[in-house]
Amino acid sequence: MKRETLSLYFIMGSNNTSEDPLIVLEQAIMGGVTCFQYREKGSGALTGIEKEKLGRELMSVCRKYQVPFIVNDDVDLAIKLKADGVHTGQDDQPLEEVKKMIPSSMITGVSAKTLDEAREAEKQGADYIGVGPMFATKTKEDAEAPVGPSTIQQLRRQKITLPIVGIGGIEVGNAQQVIDAGADGISLISAISQAKDPEQAARLLRESISF
Numbered sequence: 001m002k003r004e005t006l007s008l009y010f011i012m013g014s015n016n017t018s019e020d021p022l023i024v025l026e027q028a029i030m031g032g033v034t035c036f037q038y039r040e041k042g043s044g045a046l047t048g049i050e051k052e053k054l055g056r057e058l059m060s061v062c063r064k065y066q067v068p069f070i071v072n073d074d075v076d077l078a079i080k081l082k083a084d085g086v087h088t089g090q091d092d093q094p095l096e097e098v099k100k101m102i103p104s105s106m107i108t109g110v111s112a113k114t115l116d117e118a119r120e121a122e123k124q125g126a127d128y129i130g131v132g133p134m135f136a137t138k139t140k141e142d143a144e145a146p147v148g149p150s151t152i153q154q155l156r157r158q159k160i161t162l163p164i165v166g167i168g169g170i171e172v173g174n175a176q177q178v179i180d181a182g183a184d185g186i187s188l189i190s191a192i193s194q195a196k197d198p199e200q201a202a203r204l205l206r207e208s209i210s211f
């Protein structure tokens with residue numbers, strides 16, 4: 001997977017916006033989003049056939065603009081939808097198990113916040129790691145304390161060369177710190193999903209970071 005794919009990595013589920021998620025996603029992509037993760041989770045999240053149906057519809061928006069469509073947590077759904085990839089966290093299925101279930105062409109992302117977790121992800125063949133929460137977040141209901149951009153700096157100092165995307169509380173005012181720390185991109189939910197104008201929000205975020 002090209003590192004540039006991680007530049008502006010938008011994550012959203014139906015419960016992250018009061019608007020039509022299909023419209024929000026299309027606007028975000030018009031504004032410069034480079035990768036999308038379907039994360040249908042937390043209070044009010046869809047389940048079962050409704051979750052699958054929205055996933056299919058969001059995936060077709062991504063396919064229209066050749067933006068990778070990644071599914072969070074739900075490996076079975078990623079396989080069923082023929083998604084471009086799957087993202088799993090430390091409390092989800094281990095990557096080596098996931099790898100046995102999915103086509104080798106699928107992108108695999110893993111959450112990591114320590115050197116051990118990052119090294120393990122590298123060893124198990126992850127295409128990228130998500131490191132965070134960078135800053136305080138209200139979106140992820142079970143988020144741990146912020147680790148800050150310095151965590152990415154430390155990982156780079158310890159020769160972690162995997163593509164890294166920072167996540168957690170990222171917005172225009174703090175995005176460059178994440179890139180300066182050595183991340184290949186920024187990922188976020190509410191800075192775009194809750195913006196009045198998601199296209200403009202995505203554009204401003206993309207313009208707020210230089211590599």
Ligand SMILES: Nc1nc(C(F)(F)F)ncc1COP(=O)(O)OP(=O)(O)O
Nearest residue numbers: 072087088089090111129130165167187
């Ligand atoms: N969903 C994520 N996406 C990324 C990405 F790198 F893609 F930006 N990084 C980290 C997470 C967090 O993943 P996880 O720790 O399993 O929590 P949850 O399943 O609640 O999101």
Ligand SMILES: [Mg+2]
Nearest residue numbers: 073088089092
């Ligand atoms: Mg997860």
